[in-house]
Amino acid sequence: MLFERLKQQLAEREQAHCYRRRRIMSSPQGVKVSINGRDYLNFCSNDYLGLASHPALKKSFQQAVDRYGVGSGSAHLINGHSFEHHALEEELAAFTGRQRALLFSTGYMANLGVIATLLERGDTLFADRLNHASLIDAGILSRARMQRYAHSDMTALAEKLGQCSKGEKLIVSDGVFSMDGDLAPVVEMAQLADKYDALLMIDDAHGLGVLGQHGAGTLEQAGLDAQAAPVLMGTLGKALGTFGAFVAGDELLIEALINQARSYVYTTALPPAVAAATRSSLQLLQTESWRRETLAKRVAYWKQAAAQLQLPLMPSDTAIQPLLLGGSEKAVRLSQKLDEQGFLISAIRPPTVPKDQARLRITLCAEHEQADLDRLLEALDKLVNRNSLDD
Ligand SMILES: *Cc1c(COP(=O)(O)O)cnc(C)c1O
Numbered sequence: 001m002l003f004e005r006l007k008q009q010l011a012e013r014e015q016a017h018c019y020r021r022r023r024i025m026s027s028p029q030g031v032k033v034s035i036n037g038r039d040y041l042n043f044c045s046n047d048y049l050g051l052a053s054h055p056a057l058k059k060s061f062q063q064a065v066d067r068y069g070v071g072s073g074s075a076h077l078i079n080g081h082s083f084e085h086h087a088l089e090e091e092l093a094a095f096t097g098r099q100r101a102l103l104f105s106t107g108y109m110a111n112l113g114v115i116a117t118l119l120e121r122g123d124t125l126f127a128d129r130l131n132h133a134s135l136i137d138a139g140i141l142s143r144a145r146m147q148r149y150a151h152s153d154m155t156a157l158a159e160k161l162g163q164c165s166k167g168e169k170l171i172v173s174d175g176v177f178s179m180d181g182d183l184a185p186v187v188e189m190a191q192l193a194d195k196y197d198a199l200l201m202i203d204d205a206h207g208l209g210v211l212g213q214h215g216a217g218t219l220e221q222a223g224l225d226a227q228a229a230p231v232l233m234g235t236l237g238k239a240l241g242t243f244g245a246f247v248a249g250d251e252l253l254i255e256a257l258i259n260q261a262r263s264y265v266y267t268t269a270l271p272p273a274v275a276a277a278t279r280s281s282l283q284l285l286q287t288e289s290w291r292r293e294t295l296a297k298r299v300a301y302w303k304q305a306a307a308q309l310q311l312p313l314m315p316s317d318t319a320i321q322p323l324l325l326g327g328s329e330k331a332v333r334l335s336q337k338l339d340e341q342g343f344l345i346s347a348i349r350p351p352t353v354p355k356d357q358a359r360l361r362i363t364l365c366a367e368h369e370q371a372d373l374d375r376l377l378e379a380l381d382k383l384v385n386r387n388s389l390d391d
Pocket residue numbers: 105106107108109111132134174178203205206235236237244245
């Protein structure tokens with residue numbers, strides 16, 4: 001019986017300290033949050049710039065609700081495509097330096113849509129081993145052959161590209177790896193794509209808004225243009241503080257997606273108010289670079305201070321600063337101890353990360369004060385370095 005199997009799978013998860021439970025938030029997203037009536041200092045949000053509850057976003061959202069109502073009513077190709085969606089697409093295209101952009105309801109769906117539209121059976125998808133789950137699922141859905149190369153290993157990628165003799169080739173990678181925080185070697189990837197006649201796609205969920213002089217992300221920071229990396233996926237639910245995602249690229253790509261991407265065609269459009277709020281956030285991001293600068297300062301301070309305490313930092317220069325712990329039980333215990341002291345940081349365990357690489361995924365935000373970082377550093381020093389984890 002199917003339910004028997006589920007029961008057994010859940011029991012196995014529990015035993016391996018990998019069972020997941022949700023916490024119920026009763027406050028807005030931010031650096032200080034409230035859960036079950038308790039206040040926390042939040043170190044696990046992807047709201048890197050503190051825009052999710054920004055007054056300007058709330059105001060555009062509310063005004064758009066007054067004007068357009070709540071639901072979009074149908075898919076983009078029926079009559080759900082509003083003025084706000086269209087204006088946001090044009091602004092995202094300009095922001096990322098591309099001909100066009102196309103909104104999707106989530107990043108997960110954007111990845112499914114673009115990869116399944118580009119690839120068919122007989123083609124090959126070259127994917128970093130640590131790519132986001134949605135990119136892996138997209139590869140499976142496309143029916144292309146999947147070649148996963150060791151994390152950021154360009155020699156391995158070149159070898160696999162060299163061995164591929166038939167069909168079309170797509171290389172796909174996170175720009176900033178979501179559970180590790182390190183950057184993909186995008187310049188080398190673009191060179192390999194060029195050399196082996198492959199197309200390069202970057203999923204910049206954690207770089208967009210945060211990296212690059214204007215916040216246009218990993219590719220801007222690396223100095224790569226639309227020709228070097230023709231397919232860009234960005235999400236709106238992280239640094240941009242709202243919800244949804246987009247794919248940016250040439251006219252041809254976007255027209256193909258509008259016509260063929262099943263996760264675009266067969267789903268209801270985002271509420272227009274979400275698009276309106278995102279337009280505000282995109283504007284703030286471009287006019288107020290101080291959030292990015294503050295965040296970069298916090299990251300530099302954190303890395304230096306955590307290294308001094310010899311905390312098990314992973315090699316990252318971004319807002320994602322995981323501490324590698326190894327076993328799931330240890331990660332869960334540390335997360336619980338921190339919870340007791342008012343710090344909200346989730347333990348990331350397999351299958352989200354490889355076996356024996358459980359970690360605390362600490363994320364820094366522009367709204368964190370240096371004193372907030374000091375408080376967490378002091379708690380971690382006691383818990384990790386002085387072995388008070390077992391008390
Ligand atoms: C969050 C994330 C996604 C999914 O985006 P959603 O809009 O949350 O569905 C895709 N790729 C990466 C790398 C992500 O971190």
